[in-house]
Amino acid sequence: MRTTQFHLVTRKETPQDAEIISHQLMIRAGMIRKLGAGLYTWSPLGFRVLRKMEAIIREEMNASGALEMLMPAVQPKELWEETGRIEDFGGQLLAMTDRADRDYFFGPTHEEVITEFVRDEVSSYKQLPINFYQIQTKFRDEIRPRFGVMRSREFIMKDAYSFHLSEESLDETYRLMEATYTTILDRMGLNFRCVLADSGAIGGSGSQEFHVIADSGEDAIMYSDESDYAANIEKCAAVSLISQRAEPSEVISVVATPNQKTIEEVSHFLDIQAEQMVKTLLVKGIDGPVALVIRGDHQLSEVKAAHLPEVDSPLQFLDDKAVRELTGCDVGSVGVKDLNCPVIVDLTVANMSDFVCGANRDDHHLTGVNWQRDAEFQQQADIREARAGDPSPDGRGRLKQARGIEVGHIFKLGDKYSKAMNAVVLDETGRSQALQMGCYGMGVSRLVAAAIEQCHDENGIIWPAALAPFQVAILPMNYQKSVQVKETADELYKRLTKAGYEVILDDRKVRPGFMLSDFELLGIPHQVIIGDRSLDEGFVEYRHREKMEKQKIERAKIFEFLTQQTCL
Amino acid sequence: MRTTQFHLVTRKETPQDAEIISHQLMIRAGMIRKLGAGLYTWSPLGFRVLRKMEAIIREEMNASGALEMLMPAVQPKELWEETGRIEDFGGQLLAMTDRADRDYFFGPTHEEVITEFVRDEVSSYKQLPINFYQIQTKFRDEIRPRFGVMRSREFIMKDAYSFHLSEESLDETYRLMEATYTTILDRMGLNFRCVLADSGAIGGSGSQEFHVIADSGEDAIMYSDESDYAANIEKCAAVSLISQRAEPSEVISVVATPNQKTIEEVSHFLDIQAEQMVKTLLVKGIDGPVALVIRGDHQLSEVKAAHLPEVDSPLQFLDDKAVRELTGCDVGSVGVKDLNCPVIVDLTVANMSDFVCGANRDDHHLTGVNWQRDAEFQQQADIREARAGDPSPDGRGRLKQARGIEVGHIFKLGDKYSKAMNAVVLDETGRSQALQMGCYGMGVSRLVAAAIEQCHDENGIIWPAALAPFQVAILPMNYQKSVQVKETADELYKRLTKAGYEVILDDRKVRPGFMLSDFELLGIPHQVIIGDRSLDEGFVEYRHREKMEKQKIERAKIFEFLTQQTCL
Structure with a gap:
């Protein structure tokens, strides 16, 4: 492709509404253009990058x-009434009414449509297992669309839906999809993690997210430095940091801690480590207040706490008044002894011993507190957030923390949709059985933004070889006037193109500095400056x-040099 | 692909709402499934056929x-207000309102969106000409969606939009697109015609339609049997069938024609040819009634008549009362002499002479009528439909008539959209100029149906080689039990697949007759029965x-035999 026959319009200015780097770079490189809120051309x-993403996904899915x-974007409302998901999606659903007064939604996902397809098309166990997928345009009416195509309203998704007679068969395809997603992201050259995740509004019994690290x-994700354990921070198990409780060695004492409320203040005042303290958090439970106790230096996981059967969901903390009614003191002095x-x-x-906690009396704490001897708990549970440095829950290595962009999510849905929509098959014995179902999503347009978040520097995008819109850029200086420059550039362009490489030759009449910084911005991996x-002197620059x-590089050897580069 | 690992569900029954053969066969072969009115999965x-269509279109467009x-499917309403096309499209526009109360349409076409893109992205003549295209999902809320994907509401279209500084440049790209469409349809193996067409609601100065013949x-299309002239019947010029008017040879006479109203009745009653008669049709004009006169055996072209500046558009005939007020007689006796x-x-x-027409008196006609001597006309114009057998308007050959399915339409839009939306560029002299624009549509999903309308017999689809979902079907009888059948089938499958052919091996446990009629229905070009x-006896059947x-075919030679078939 020659630049003058392509459409290349770069910008120096960063648009005001572009908060994140991928959005800024995509606008500056001219990859996307805003049509409206959350709508991009x-x-x-x-599009060349989008197509590369699609091609890799398609090849590996096949x-x-x-x-x-391919399923329609426009979905009849009645299908969503069958599964009762209209409320789950709420305002995200973009509604439409046709000229015959029938109601539709612009599909944000296709569980209903595929289940309707399958309940009519699949009637026997002999047709199972089967895994359907599409690469298709979806719409979610986000409250606050932003970050360009990272969180646009109209977006492109690869969604797959598998159907099975048994949970074992679902497990098998689920694991196959996990492996397929791994291959896809590996081929794209991205650094990513597959993490355990919460199933959320889609539902089902198990799910994993794929995050591009950036x-x-x-999202905060935790992963082991020695094994492949990884989890969303909400889902990451936080193990006990003390393997066995030591015998008490101190006597329990009340100490005055005037105006010392926080863990930091109290530990500093008493000259002890935060690790020696516990903090007591009072939340609403099913039958009145519940006390949640974590170590002084730890963070409560609100997601884990809300999952406890004794605790109200969503999590609600007691207000100051309710705390005083229950304990007789302010929040900063609540402890574990004689709690009502x-x-x-x-x-x-x-497993802590000789610890420090509030004394349930304003401005006082207890030291040398020990379980059983001084206080009781009804239950122990994993209610804190895992932290970098913790042992990995699988017993191998320690946890590290990273930030990730969710680009894929795989779910075991079980029979949630097939039961709601009566999708059944006859098994080997002729009995009717609800189908087991899995679903596997990957955000294609979001992947483009995620790749840029991971792969860029201060001057522009640095495309991984597999995703670059062009593999080689030929950048001739004074192409219009210098015969030898033009001949060298044209000849290299011809040879590379003929050999099947994707090449862009910049034949615009622009200043060298302008051209070079344009291609730094665009991130084409291999650049030849002529x-x-x-x-x-007989050479070109690479x-x-x-x-x-x-x-x-010697002028005569540049073709061979390029073809020897890795990833070309 | 093995059938048990594919999704193949054929039906014996033809669905009730499937009126045309392609719809029936697509449902019976299991290619599509209805989700709702005009919505198909x-x-x-x-999808394999759809992808082949897409691939050919993409290659030739590139x-x-x-x-x-790629442009969004969801289009802001304001853009359509700029061009004033909301009324033109009327009820076909599917409207949506988002959570922020902004109005959108599900795009039925993208002239507005691309012009908005270009007015921001293209500022200099140096960037021209440029031709953008997408393959994308559109929606038109048809009053009566039917014929399956032939006239669905959600459909896939390839739409291209070119921009130019001059009309000459637009002409050049327009001709290039005509050639490209020709190549695309040729490669698909379809019999088609490119015909002159009316521009309709899209607007502009010239357009051609591509019709697959079926x-x-x-649509009725006319084409020359000797040249490449072809036109939609509404647009096909109907030349004079009489090169020069002969001198009068008869005297004008009134004859009684009691109860003879139609051309057929009168010509039979008078024992003359319909070709000797004229019929006078009275329609509403800009300044009162207008008489349109065509030969007795010809058909008025309502489209051509409505295009006359003197005539109201849309065309309206005078009712019986108005006819009698104007002429003093009933419709069947209206003639050309002394018309008011x-x-x-x-x-x-x-150019007719000695002709017969109504006498403007009930139950009477005139014979031997001649222009100038007996009656006058104010204007002559092409107002009849062309007919098979007429001379071709280009002077070469005679017209033939065929029926066609419109699968493509190319338009010269001129500056209609660029003026309405203020899309301008600076020309070589620094002057601001409105862009010249062309647009080029091709119905991808409709092409699949059109191909089947053209290529089928009473037992199913007959895919052209380039469009077939699989090139070869291996149909083993008793695959489950016969070792030699299984080995032969598997080996051939392996060799063909390895050589890059798209093969389906039917490994289902079904009766031979069932399998053979399934693949007759599916229309796979090359079928090997083992x-x-x-x-x-040492052979297989082809x-x-x-x-x-x-x-x-000798068992050992089947692979070579297949690879030598044309179009494989």
């Missing part, structure tokens, strides 16, 4: 045996977008 | 230099879907 440049098909990621409500302690807290001065050091 | 089988991109086509309104005659009528009886005669 993909320019020919951006290799897994999944069958590509500092700007919205059930006490649930974190796994680490359960100018009179170097040609006179730079790789990642390292950016210029390298002199 | 493409099964893996149907080869033409057009740049693929008896069931909704302007008379516009067809080109053929203008059974014990023929293997015992049949081509089109001819269906079985041919014995």
